[in-house]
Amino acid sequence: MTVLGGIGFTAPWMLLALLALPILWLILRAVPPAPIRRRFPGVALLLGLSDDESVSDRTPWWLLLLRMLAVAALIIGLAGPILNPQEEQTQGTGPLLIVLDGSWAGATRWPQQTEALEAQLTRAARAGRTVGFLTLTRPEAPAFQSADAWRSRLAGFDPAPWQPSPADIDRAIEIADTLGGFDTLWFSDGLAYAGRDAMLDALQGKGSVEVYQTGADVLALAPATYEDGAITLTAKRALAGAERSVTITAQGRDPAGNIRVLASVPATFDAGSTQASAALSLPAELRARITRFDIAGQRSAGATTLVDDALRRREVGLIAGRENREGLELLSPLHYIEQALAPAADLIEGGIGDVLPANPDVIVLADIATLSEAEQAPLIDWIEAGGMLVRFAGPRIAASDISRDTEDPLMPVRLRAGGRSVGGAMSWGAPKTLDSFRESSPFYGLEIPQDVTVSAQVVAQPDPTLAERVIASLSDGTPLVTRKQ
CATH class of the missing domain: 3.40.50.2300 (Response regulator)
Structure with a gap:
């Protein structure tokens, strides 16, 4: 690109046509040709008559000037003028690979990133370079095509609600290794993650690498917790900086069933801190309507947390x-x-x-x-x-006849009469401890204290369906807790 007086030209050779303007001036001056004067005595009879239509013997100078300016403007336009052109970011003429993190951290600024991608595609088109895209959250082998072909497909690009995993990075490195030489433009979302340095080394082995990363901070919201009658909300930011406040909104359904903001609370990051907390106190009825919390102005999966039963x-x-x-x-x-x-x-x-x-x-x-x-x-x-x-179960159920011969509709199993005592003066053996919970049990994963023992229980009657209904048992295999639909 040639720059003259702050204006760049993509086709500067077209400006050579301006040298032909003087020749064009002479041509326009010669057309139409000047009339030849011949004296005719009979013209004296026409003296005093006026002609409504008159033709100049030569083209007026002002009309010639306008025509010359129009031709000059056409030549300059064909030369591809660019006001205040920037220095080309993409060097070389070989293939160009554009790498995107494509994670949740870049979702808020995705429209601005799309504009930057359009600018890079425009530069690549001027240089006649083929372009390929590689998104690290969804790594697939890139197809190198013309920049104009990619420009119409940018609208189909969207960020994923997750970060690149180590498996994604390994896959992306394998893809890069299968490609020939290329230069790289890497649009980073601003978060560090495992494998990022290895990916950079792989790209640098193929050609030059330029990384674009916004200076804006990345914000996220941790899952809400319920403590001491209030909802505790914790916001996080990637970089410690100056004091900053954000607004956290609680969204849910109103009595009419429409989604709306039910409450909001400010959270302040102290200077040098990467975490800010806020407490939100709401009536139980309003708290039960909340479906999600968001950081206002941040549209990303990381800045949103859905509400589960922990708040109810x-x-x-x-x-x-x-x-x-x-x-x-x-x-x-x-x-x-x-x-x-x-x-x-x-x-x-x-x-x-x-x-x-x-x-x-x-x-x-x-x-x-x-x-x-x-x-x-x-x-x-x-x-x-x-x-x-x-x-x-207790003494009253043990002494009753409930669910003996037939299964009571409000009992999960049939029961033996009288119950069972273990470790007493009139019984054999010692009190029993709990057995480990099976994976199908809702108690699975709980640690069993060894000091918890059972010395008396109501015993379930053996039944073909008993085994599938037991969710807790004693160390000797006796069912302790049962359930049914």
Whole structure:
């Protein structure tokens, strides 16, 4: 490219045509030719007459000038003028490989990156270079084509909601090794990840490498947690810098079912810190409507966290019968259940008729053997509609005849009469510990304390379906916890 007075020309040889303008001036001056004067005596008869249409014997100078300027403008236009041209970033004339991180970290600035890619394709087109694309989050062998062919396909490029994995980098290095020589333009999203240096070494072995990376910081949002009655939100940034504040919004459905911002809270990064926290206190009903948290102004998977059941305080109905144990709290069937559930759930106590209208998530029956028909029918309907019933066995169930000959609809298995005592004065053996949990058990992965032992239990009756219903058992194989749909 030739630069003259701050204006560059992609085809400077076209300016040589300006040298032909003086010749063109002479040609225009000669056309039309000047008339030859001949004296004719009869012309005296025409003296005094006026002619409405007159033709000049020569083209006016101003018209010649306009024509010359029009031709000069046409020549300059064909020379490809560029105002304030930048120095070419792509050197050479060989193939050009454009590498994209293509991760979530670049999603917020993706439109600006697309504009930068268009500029690079324009430069490559002027240099007559073929171009190939390699996205590290989805590595595939690039097809080197003309820059103009790629320009129309840029709209189909989009960032992935993940970072390049070590397997992706290994695949990209293998692809680069199969290609011949090429220069590289690498558009980085601003995050370091495993294998990045190895990828750079592989590209440098093929030719020159230029890396483009924005100076803007990368923001992310950690999963929300619920502590001490408030939602704790933690934002992170890639680089420690000056003090900065961001706004975290909570989105969910309003009573009409429309998605909207339900609440927002500011979080401030201290100077030199890469983490900022904020606490959001909301009523339980509003908290249950939240579906996601976002960092305002950041459109990426990393700046969004979806809400799971960790923020919901489940409603649990506790039913222990009508026995009054005032003054004997430690002997209450509900005492230890309440201690376990109170930090994570809203407890509802009362009879079945009092608990069912609240439509709790779980109903717990603590050593209740029998239910009246008026209580059992609505409880079965509630379970069939998706409710979960948890029953704890105790002396009352052991002494009852429930689920003996036939399986009770509100019991997971049939029970043996009388229960079982282990380690007592009138029994053989020592108290039993818990056996390890199977993978199909909801308790799988929990550590079993060795000081927890069982000395009395209600025993399940052997049955062809018993094995698939056991989710916890004792060290001797006796079923301890069972379930069924």
